[in-house]
Amino acid sequence: xxKFIEGDLQELHRERVSRMSAWKARMRxxxxxxxxxxxxxxxxxxxxxxxxxxxxxxxxxxxxWRVLLRTKGYSAINVGGLAIGMAVAIxxxxxxxxxxxxxxxxxxxDSVVQLWHGETNPETQEISGGLAMQFAVAGALKDDxxxxxxxxxxxxxxGDYTLATADTKFRRKGxxxxxxxxxxxxxxxxxxxxxxxxxxxxxILSESTATAIFGxxxxxxxxxxxxxxxxxxxxxxxxxxxxxxxxxxxQFMGTFAQIQQLKPWIGKDPSxxxxxxxxxxxxxxxxxxxxxxxxxxxxxxxxxxxxxLIAYRDKYHPFLQVVPMSTWHLYSELENxxxxxxxxxFVWLFGIIGAFVLLLACINFTNLSTARSEKxxxxxxxxxxxxxxRTQLMxxxxxxxxxxxxxxxxxxxxxxxxxxxxxxxxxxxxxALPFNNPVFWGTALVFLLVTTLLAGMxxxxxxxxxRPAKVLKGSLNAGRFASWPRKVLVIVQFxxxxxxxxxxxxxxxxxxxxxSRPVGYNRQGLMSIDxxxxxxxxxxxxxxxxxxxxxxxxxVSFSSxxxxxxxxxxxxxxxxxxxxxxxxxxxxxxxxxxxxxTLGWKVVEGRDFSADLSTDTTDAVVVNQAAVxxxxxxxxxxxxxxxxxxxxxAIRWSKTIIGVVEDMVxxxxxxxxxxxxxxxxxxxxxxxxVRIDPAVSTVEALPRIxxxxxxxxxxxxxxxxxxxxxxAAKFSQEARVGTLAGIFSVLAIFISCLGLFGxxxxxxxxxxxxxxxxxxxxxxxxxxxxxxxxxxxxxxxxSCLVAIPIAWYFTRIWLSRFAYRTxxxxxxxxxxxxxxxxxxxLTVSYQSIRAARMNPxxxxxxx
Amino acid sequence: MKKYPLGEFEEIVLLTVGILREDAxxxxxxxxxxxxxxxxxxxxxxxxxxxxxxDKGYLKSHEGEATEERAGRPKKYYKTTAxxxxxxxxxxxxxDELWNALPKVALNLKFDSR
Numbered sequence: 011x012x013k014f015i016e017g018d019l020q021e022l023h024r025e026r027v028s029r030m031s032a033w034k035a036r037m038r039x040x041x042x043x044x045x046x047x048x049x050x051x052x053x054x055x056x057x058x059x060x061x062x063x064x065x066x067x068x069x070x071x072x073x074x075w076r077v078l079l080r081t082k083g084y085s086a087i088n089v090g091g092l093a094i095g096m097a098v099a100i101x102x103x104x105x106x107x108x109x110x111x112x113x114x115x116x117x118x119x120d121s122v123v124q125l126w127h128g129e130t131n132p133e134t135q136e137i138s139g140g141l142a143m144q145f146a147v148a149g150a151l152k153d154d155x156x157x158x159x160x161x162x163x164x165x166x167x168x169g170d171y172t173l174a175t176a177d178t179k180f181r182r183k184g185x186x187x188x189x190x191x192x193x194x195x196x197x198x199x200x201x202x203x204x205x206x207x208x209x210x211x212x213x214i215l216s217e218s219t220a221t222a223i224f225g226x227x228x229x230x231x232x233x234x235x236x237x238x239x240x241x242x243x244x245x246x247x248x249x250x251x252x253x254x255x256x257x258x259x260x261q262f263m264g265t266f267a268q269i270q271q272l273k274p275w276i277g278k279d280p281s282x283x284x285x286x287x288x289x290x291x292x293x294x295x296x297x298x299x300x301x302x303x304x305x306x307x308x309x310x311x312x313x314x315x316x317x318x319l320i321a322y323r324d325k326y327h328p329f330l331q332v333v334p335m336s337t338w339h340l341y342s343e344l345e346n347x348x349x350x351x352x353x354x355x356f357v358w359l360f361g362i363i364g365a366f367v368l369l370l371a372c373i374n375f376t377n378l379s380t381a382r383s384e385k386x387x388x389x390x391x392x393x394x395x396x397x398x399x400r401t402q403l404m405x406x407x408x409x410x411x412x413x414x415x416x417x418x419x420x421x422x423x424x425x426x427x428x429x430x431x432x433x434x435x436x437x438x439x440x441x442a443l444p445f446n447n448p449v450f451w452g453t454a455l456v457f458l459l460v461t462t463l464l465a466g467m468x469x470x471x472x473x474x475x476x477r478p479a480k481v482l483k484g485s486l487n488a489g490r491f492a493s494w495p496r497k498v499l500v501i502v503q504f505x506x507x508x509x510x511x512x513x514x515x516x517x518x519x520x521x522x523x524x525x526s527r528p529v530g531y532n533r534q535g536l537m538s539i540d541x542x543x544x545x546x547x548x549x550x551x552x553x554x555x556x557x558x559x560x561x562x563x564x565x566v567s568f569s570s571x572x573x574x575x576x577x578x579x580x581x582x583x584x585x586x587x588x589x590x591x592x593x594x595x596x597x598x599x600x601x602x603x604x605x606x607x608t609l610g611w612k613v614v615e616g617r618d619f620s621a622d623l624s625t626d627t628t629d630a631v632v633v634n635q636a637a638v639x640x641x642x643x644x645x646x647x648x649x650x651x652x653x654x655x656x657x658x659x660a661i662r663w664s665k666t667i668i669g670v671v672e673d674m675v676x677x678x679x680x681x682x683x684x685x686x687x688x689x690x691x692x693x694x695x696x697x698x699x700v701r702i703d704p705a706v707s708t709v710e711a712l713p714r715i716x717x718x719x720x721x722x723x724x725x726x727x728x729x730x731x732x733x734x735x736x737x738a739a740k741f742s743q744e745a746r747v748g749t750l751a752g753i754f755s756v757l758a759i760f761i762s763c764l765g766l767f768g769x770x771x772x773x774x775x776x777x778x779x780x781x782x783x784x785x786x787x788x789x790x791x792x793x794x795x796x797x798x799x800x801x802x803x804x805x806x807x808x809s810c811l812v813a814i815p816i817a818w819y820f821t822r823i824w825l826s827r828f829a830y831r832t833x834x835x836x837x838x839x840x841x842x843x844x845x846x847x848x849x850x851x852l853t854v855s856y857q858s859i860r861a862a863r864m865n866p867x868x869x870x871x872x873x
Numbered sequence: 874m875k876k877y878p879l880g881e882f883e884e885i886v887l888l889t890v891g892i893l894r895e896d897a898x899x900x901x902x903x904x905x906x907x908x909x910x911x912x913x914x915x916x917x918x919x920x921x922x923x924x925x926x927x928d929k930g931y932l933k934s935h936e937g938e939a940t941e942e943r944a945g946r947p948k949k950y951y952k953t954t955a956x957x958x959x960x961x962x963x964x965x966x967x968x969d970e971l972w973n974a975l976p977k978v979a980l981n982l983k984f985d986s987r
Binding site for chain 1: 898899900903915916917918920921924925939942943944946947948949
């Protein structure tokens with residue numbers, strides 16, 4: 011239509027020129043043109059609207075595939091790098107999902123809470139407290155706080171118990187809670203109902219436990235004997251609780267009344283406000299918020315504490331609060347009583363690492379694509395000449411990126427499937443690829459698109475911006491500035507990788523340091539046998555004599571807590587020179603005289619317990635070095651320790667400290683040792699410690715020991731743990747972090763090196779002629795190698811310099827969490843820097859040397 | 874809806890194309906209307922009307938040759954279609970009906986029926 015209108019305008023103009031002055035005619039022309047802008051005849055630029063879009067995309071994908079095949083080497087690097095990056099991101103994503111969905115199995119996730127009591131230390135103003143509750147609190151909450159709590163449930167700590175049928179015995183972990191727990195935790199009852207625990211002898215099993223014990227028989231109604239102490243009837247079976255739940259390892263549930271029967275020392279006095287025993291869980295009433303509950307129950311102690319505890323109340327200002335289920339796993343650390351952090355730090359950490367690794371892979375892709383763009387320049391020129399618009403070209407290059415990304419994604423899925431078991435082992439989780447979950451596929455698609463865009467945007471822009479005239483003439487000189495985005499990206503890659511490696515090294519150092527901390531006793535060949543089964547009571551002396559007689563055992567002793575944990579601590583002690591306001595708290599462990607010999611502790615002052623001295627049974631205590639420092643003494647042997655009643659100072663007993671032992675690491679190897687008191691008590695011991703004769707191997711000794719124990723106590727299940735395994739488990743968290751971080755660092759460096767490899771080969775290729783000429787002029791291979799590698803080494807050095815302060819800062823923060831920690835030494839940084847440079851050189855050298863050794867005849871011939 | 878939609882200006886253009894017979898193209902139509910009706914016609918308005926008429930099916934067009942005066946650009950010739958003639962006839966007859974229904978005395982007009 012335009013040309014006809016133009017013709018009309020021209021004709022009119024000619025006519026007008028003959029009638030009026032030239033410029034008037036021109037004015038009329040202009041007015042005519044302006045008045046032509048009418049909606050009826052002006053149309054929007056439609057460009058390529060009529061093109062068949064679907065066909066075009068198909069063509070792009072075909073082209074993308076051909077490009078891939080054409081340059082197999084580079085494609086492999088690209089796809090490989092992306093696949094690894096994506097696999098890492100997927101694994102980390104799954105891990106994060108597992109962590110973040112912890113406990114979400116329970117329907118009442120938002121309203122389940124656990125009670126926590128806190129108190130303020132009057133001297134340090136620090137708030138500390140615990141989950142163990144006084145017996146009376148449960149009663150008070152049930153009676154007077156019903157408007158806040160729908161259910162209040164007393165619960166005993168998760169523990170191992172023996173479940174025995176008439177002919178078999180099993181050892182399982184379980185909890186004893188009040189009957190409403192089925193509703194509160196929304197357990198899915200496969201057999202039985204929500205009232206299954208209302209029967210005083212009621213007992214419910216998890217599905218896997220029921221199958222293990224009863225096979226295909228119906229477990230309902232069958233009898234089990236718990237720890238050879240009480241009988242229960244199985245009244246229900248519940249679906250296994252998934253492992254990503256706080257209750258994930260609970261394989262049976264009994265009633266609280268049952269555990270009170272089993273362990274008679276658990277308090278029963280409903281007005282006991284002093285001693286703390288059990289956990290307390292609760293479910294909030296609907297529409298009640300955690301904040302309002304906290305405000306309401308905070309002063310519970312103030313209202314209810316009996317008079318004899320008033321002094322305690324005024325000094326320590328105890329308070330009660332609820333901890334919601336949503337914070338149990340990820341925010342388990344409490345700062346001043348409020349959930350502050352914990353595993354959430356790891357979730358963030360790994361999330362960031364995952365994002366970075368993916369970023370590295372995308373940077374690789376971007377770099378390689380833009381670097382090789384010169385090869386595609388002529389193609390772009392031709393396409394533009396024939397009529398492509400810029401958006402079409404961008405669509406083409408994005409499609410190519412998409413093909414690479416999709417291929418990478420498929421390979422990544424395969425990698426994840428292959429490495430899943432390994433990952434589960436290292437991370438201690440059970441992660442599965444949720445192929446059934448549509449959310450997974452949706453996220454995967456989004457992920458794929460994001461990666462495509464991230465990696466392909468820059469090359470698409472860059473490549474489609476070529477001017478056809480310049481490009482077709484062959485004079486595309488990328489110029490100095492074209493390569494610096496690439497250089498910056500390489501620096502970013504190596505900074506991230508180097509920081510990761512430094513961090514990993516620091517984590518390893520810390521774990522090693524803690525592992526090599528002197529433990530204070532001998533961990534080798536030390537077994538600890540659980541005596542909670544009632545059948546063991548009264549048989550300790552027999553056991554001891556028989557075991558010693560067996561010839562494979564060096565020493566036997568009994569204790570109230572294992573050497574790898576502290577189960578009891580008490581206060582109310584007095585000694586010479588104590589500040590009357592200082593309410594000391596000591597860890598306590600009741601032992602038999604041979605305890606020292608069994609463990610191999612070192613007596614540094616005074617003497618050990620002796621079975622011969624009868625006074626030792628009543629009058630003697632042994633303390634550790636930390637206790638001596640705690641009490642402010644230099645020497646303790648011969649001094650007296652007095653146990654007093656906290657309120658009125660009345661003396662309950664007074665004993666002599668007969669010896670001081672070197673500190674033993676009983677709790678966390680990262681924390682300082684607590685002041686501990688050991689005193690003699692032979693009855694009601696929970697564990698038997700057995701030191702295997704060092705001359706005998708464990709493999710030989712174990713069956714002998716088992717047969718001796720079984721001959722004395724045939725009905726009990728023989729369960730044992732090796733102390734060195736238990737101790738090693740204390741490092742599991744950090745060791746795990748270290749291993750995972752190590753793996754990811756190696757992968758990050760690998761990806762960065764892949765990128766470097768590709769870049770180096772490209773650079774060498776581009777400078778083929780230059781190299782040829784230099785060789786002809788007399789340069790040696792070494793000189794050429796140095797020239798080609800220099801650039802890259804400079805880049806890596808810069809990234810090391812940037813990475814070092816960053817890594818130093820973050821590792822310092824991480825280390826400050828541990829009381830017992832290693833220093834960050836300078837050689838860690840030096841080694842990492844050196845490592846980076848060496849790795850870079852190796853990667854680049856292959857290409858440089860290959861280019862340098864090329865026959866100049868070949869390289870100069872191509873033109 | 875109107876049976877044969879036709880605006881006022883469009884009607885004039887359509888009639889003019891009919892008058893010009895073989896020689897109806899942009900400039901000539903514009904000249905003819907300006908001469909006969911003594912009203913100014915802008916190229917834009919004319920082109921819009923021509924396009925609309927062609928879209929409605931009242932006109933058909935064919936290309937002419939390029940000439941020197943038009944700086945090498947071709948002309949577009951328009952002709953009325955039978956459908957277009959029907960539309961004109963319909964419009965005229967509706968107008969006539971209305972005119973006939975007017976009270977003769979009030980207007981004091983002469984009628985000539987064609």
